[in-house]
Amino acid sequence: MTANALTYARFFLAACRREVCNRYMNSTFGVLWLFLNPVLQLAIYYFVFEIIFQIKFNTAAGQNFITFLAVGLWPWVAFSEALVSGTNAIDKHKDLLKKIYIPSSIFVAVEVIVPFAIHFIGLIFALLVIRLFLGQSIEFVWLPIVLLVYVIQCGFCLGLSLLLAGLQVFLKDVAQILTPIVMVWFYLTPVIYPPHLVPEGLQVILQYNPLSHFVFAYRELLLAGNLPSVGVWGWLFCFAVVSVFLGFAVFKRLSTRFEDMF
Secondary structure, three states: OHHHHHHHHHHHHHHHHHHHHHHHOOOOOHHHHHHHHHHHHHHHHHHHHHHHOOOOOOOHHHOOHHHHHHHHHHHHHHHHHHHHHHHOHHHHOHHHHHHOOOOOHHHHHHHHHHHHHHHHHHHHHHHHHHHHHOOOOOOHHHHHHHHHHHHHHHHHHHHHHHHHHHHHHHOOHHHHHHHHHHHHHHHOOOOOOOHHHOOHHHHHHHHOOHHHHHHHHHHHHHHHOOOOOHHHHHHHHHHHHHHHHHHHHHHHHHHOOHHHHO
């Protein structure tokens, strides 16, 4: 059992490296895109929202809109990209699964964890750019706690991805349906607007939207410099634990029939 676990761990790390290489090594700038992408995205958002639309509203701790947006946007992009990649993981690697025995859940984990790791680096670099060039105050002292929230969010996404990846093997429409769902989910999450702008009658949507709590936690830590309340932590852990247990249970049950579908 220990030998198998070690073999699977090595395969997981090798698969993660291969996924990163496939993303960057064939491009001219390589891993520099890890840092170029955040700068380019920030420049676009700054031009659109600050110069063209001149959006002004009260945000957390009085930060400008770009700072407010960046702290919520990068975790959202990580989540949405990982969820879509994770959902398609088994279909993407089915040829390899036919040849060797590797727990299929490893492929889902790789497709989820790699985007989260990449975008966490992007988030830190974007915040450094904001601090150095826009002069905005960022509470970098809370980065270890931010990383903890990020790991919890990754766990939440992994559980959902396992559930959807298992269903995708049998129902090919799952990935197609997921695209508009993610789009709607984005606008139901306070990424580009502060929660207080949501009408009181619709606040319940934010309350039961897992991503709302994650975005709030990031802004509390990085912008306000406060630890999220016990209630927020409770929501985060609850969403992640339920997602992981449900995702693994459904995936394990469905995975016994994957070979019949390949």
